[in-house]
Amino acid sequence: MKKTTRDHLITFGLVVVVYLIVQLLIATGNMSSLMQGLLVPMCTYSIVAIGLNLCVGYLGELSIGHAGFMCVGAFSGAVVSKLLSETVTNGILLFVIALAVGTLMAALCGFLIGIPVLRLRGDYLAIVTLAFGEIIKNIINVLYIGKDSQGFHFSLSNPIEIEEEGLWLINGAKGIAKITHLSSFTIGVVLILISLFVVYNLVNSRSGRAIMAIRDNRISAESVGINITKYKLMAFTISAAIAGAGGVLYAHNLSTVTATPANFGYNMSIMILVFVVLGGIGSFRGSIIAAVLLTLLPELLRGLSDYRMLIYSIVLIAMMLFNWSPRMKDFRAAHSLKGRFGKKTAKEAE
Amino acid sequence: MSFLSNLINGISLGSVYAIIALGYTMVYGIAKMLNFAHGDVIMIGCYAVFMTMSRQGWPPLLSVAFAVVVCTALGMIIEKIAYKPLRRATPLAVLITAIGVSYFLQNSALLIFGADTKSFTSVVAVPPIKLAGGALTIPGTAIVTVAVCLVIMVALTLFIKKTKAGQAMLAVSEDKDAAQLMGININGTISLTFAIGSGLAAIAGVLFCSTYPSLTPYTGSMPGIKAFTAAVFGGIGSVPGALLGGILLGVIEILGRAYISSQLSDAIVFAVLIIVLLVKPTGILGKKVSEKV
Numbered sequence: 074m075k076k077t078t079r080d081h082l083i084t085f086g087l088v089v090v091v092y093l094i095v096q097l098l099i100a101t102g103n104m105s106s107l108m109q110g111l112l113v114p115m116c117t118y119s120i121v122a123i124g125l126n127l128c129v130g131y132l133g134e135l136s137i138g139h140a141g142f143m144c145v146g147a148f149s150g151a152v153v154s155k156l157l158s159e160t161v162t163n164g165i166l167l168f169v170i171a172l173a174v175g176t177l178m179a180a181l182c183g184f185l186i187g188i189p190v191l192r193l194r195g196d197y198l199a200i201v202t203l204a205f206g207e208i209i210k211n212i213i214n215v216l217y218i219g220k221d222s223q224g225f226h227f228s229l230s231n232p233i234e235i236e237e238e239g240l241w242l243i244n245g246a247k248g249i250a251k252i253t254h255l256s257s258f259t260i261g262v263v264l265i266l267i268s269l270f271v272v273y274n275l276v277n278s279r280s281g282r283a284i285m286a287i288r289d290n291r292i293s294a295e296s297v298g299i300n301i302t303k304y305k306l307m308a309f310t311i312s313a314a315i316a317g318a319g320g321v322l323y324a325h326n327l328s329t330v331t332a333t334p335a336n337f338g339y340n341m342s343i344m345i346l347v348f349v350v351l352g353g354i355g356s357f358r359g360s361i362i363a364a365v366l367l368t369l370l371p372e373l374l375r376g377l378s379d380y381r382m383l384i385y386s387i388v389l390i391a392m393m394l395f396n397w398s399p400r401m402k403d404f405r406a407a408h409s410l411k412g413r414f415g416k417k418t419a420k421e422a423e
Numbered sequence: 424m425s426f427l428s429n430l431i432n433g434i435s436l437g438s439v440y441a442i443i444a445l446g447y448t449m450v451y452g453i454a455k456m457l458n459f460a461h462g463d464v465i466m467i468g469c470y471a472v473f474m475t476m477s478r479q480g481w482p483p484l485l486s487v488a489f490a491v492v493v494c495t496a497l498g499m500i501i502e503k504i505a506y507k508p509l510r511r512a513t514p515l516a517v518l519i520t521a522i523g524v525s526y527f528l529q530n531s532a533l534l535i536f537g538a539d540t541k542s543f544t545s546v547v548a549v550p551p552i553k554l555a556g557g558a559l560t561i562p563g564t565a566i567v568t569v570a571v572c573l574v575i576m577v578a579l580t581l582f583i584k585k586t587k588a589g590q591a592m593l594a595v596s597e598d599k600d601a602a603q604l605m606g607i608n609i610n611g612t613i614s615l616t617f618a619i620g621s622g623l624a625a626i627a628g629v630l631f632c633s634t635y636p637s638l639t640p641y642t643g644s645m646p647g648i649k650a651f652t653a654a655v656f657g658g659i660g661s662v663p664g665a666l667l668g669g670i671l672l673g674v675i676e677i678l679g680r681a682y683i684s685s686q687l688s689d690a691i692v693f694a695v696l697i698i699v700l701l702v703k704p705t706g707i708l709g710k711k712v713s714e715k716v
Contacts, residue, residue: 135515193700193704196451196655197655197700197704197705197706199457200655200696201697201700203648204652204693204694204696205697207689207690207693211686211687211690211693212690214686215686215687339648343459346518346519346522350515350516350519379533382533383530383531385526385530386523386526386530387527389519389520389523390505390523390524390527393509393516393519393523394508396516397509397512397520398508398509399508399511399512401508
């Protein structure tokens with residue numbers, strides 16, 4: 074078996090094993106309802122982190138606007154499931170339709186935003202993605218969509234009137250209310266597996282290698298005939314689509330979804346970025362592990378009440394220093410078990 | 424007349440953004456990192472003034488000086504503990520550490536000062552100027568803010584151009600290794616940059632809270648992000664760029680809020696930023712970087 078294939082199978086296996094353990098814990102009543110409430114958010118964050126890791130790790134472009142794509146996915150998905158909730162009674166089918174629409178809308182946004190944004194480099198690109206994320210959140214907050222016997226009503230920034238028995242789809246800053254609860258832990262895990270399948274296949278394909286070539290050296294990639302714009306856009310759009318799928322899952326776990334700075338602002342984008350960097354840039358398995366652990370950490374520290382977020386931040390700083398500081402890297406190399414007992418690398422053997 | 428008074432408010436807000444943006448731009452120029460914790464240093468400065476002036480009854484100038492000292496020390500300590508060990512690591516690692524520091528400052532403030540909104544008393548005692556028979560009023564805070572901003576800009580430009588330490592900062596931002604070979608103390612210079620940037624953040628924070636007097640542990644983060652946008656807008660790494668970017672951003676925000684839509688003002692600001700960056704990818708006054716093959 075090829076090394077990469079084995080590596081991918083380990084990741085899939087890990088997700089499935091964790092899923093089975095959690096189901097066992099729930100069945101035997103060993104999991105508190107608080108923890109059960111965290112399961113779907115954990116899946117959401119893992120999915121968005123996988124999407125962002127594709128952008129940061131393989132395309133090599135820092136995006137701090139992925140919460141915006143999540144927001145697009147969440148709102149378009151929820152609007153569709155609300156519209157169709159009477160005609161489509163099968164919950165799974167309804168979710169799949171919402172998922173398809175949400176993912177497509179997020180991909181479309183990613184594509185449209187990607188065209189201008191990907192011309193920029195480095196930190197300028199990061200700040201523009203942040204700007205787009207904030208714009209999306211801002212616009213959704215003043216968007217009114219309603220439906221009644223007269224048909225659909227749209228409005229931007231001015232509240233509109235609809236008939237008494239009409240249906241509000243998006244009510245400005247009040248967001249979307251009364252969403253059917255369609256998300257479940259099982260659906261979340263299936264979505265994680267699908268996203269993993271998509272990104273693993275992408276990065277091991279011809280297109281994936283082209284994307285990584287652009288990341289490593291844009292000019293040499295261009296000189297061997299790789300279409301820079303096409304592959305950059307491809308990676309960015311897929312990354313946005315996966316974030317959108319995470320958003321659909323997120324929205325259908327809540328009864329009311331609103332676009333606030335806490336859930337779709339840059340804070341969320343940064344939180345996802347923290348998962349990606351801490352889990353290891355370019356490692357999808359790491360992203361999932363970091364997303365799960367860092368979502369659990371504040372809950373595990375709940376006994377410390379007020380101090381938990383403070384401890385969280387200290388742990389974050391300490392982990393970053395431990396992982397990335399050049400001095401700590403030397404220290405770990407000198408004292409690791411692998412270095413003492415494992416095979417010596419060619420450099421050390423000399 | 425209402426247009427003029429909006430314009431004045433915009434310039435006043437923009438001056439605050441410009442002072443904060445200076446901190447971002449200087450640190451970025453030298454350490455090549457986005458200091459996400461900068462906005463929270465502002466908030467700590469505001470609390471320092473609030474606790475000494477409103478609670479202990481210190482005179483305003485003394486408590487502002489105290490806040491500057493606190494923030495300067497804080498900036499240097501943060502740099503020593505969190506950023507210095509990562510000097511040669513990837514920029515992303517430093518960015519995440521900065522985010523960790525930002526969370527740390529917010530949550531420390533939450534524990535020490537509580538989550539309730541404190542109402543900040545303005546430190547400015549200058550009376551408003553009434554022009555055109557009372558039709559146009561210029562608030563005292565606006566006059567002081569703009570004046571302070573201009574003084575800081577001139578002083579900083581002179582400092583960078585005329586002093587040895589300023590020249591060292593320029594050299595380090597140009598080429599770290601070459602500067603080191605010329606005998607410049609890199610660590611000292613970076614420390615100094617953080618000290619100046621954080622000291623300015625305290626002043627900016629006090630001016631911001633004098634205009635918008637509600638203080639919470641999260642007060643600093645939105646002006647921080649806006650000021651960073653202003654720094655990018657004007658061309659990151661450039662001092663006049665920070666001034667220009669800050670003032671333009673402030674004016675666009677206030678005019679957008681007054682004439683287009685109060686809810687969409689942030690979206691308008693960010694949309695203008697995107698358009699500017701698409702036309703001039705390194706900001707209005709940014710240097711054009713040519714690529715070597």
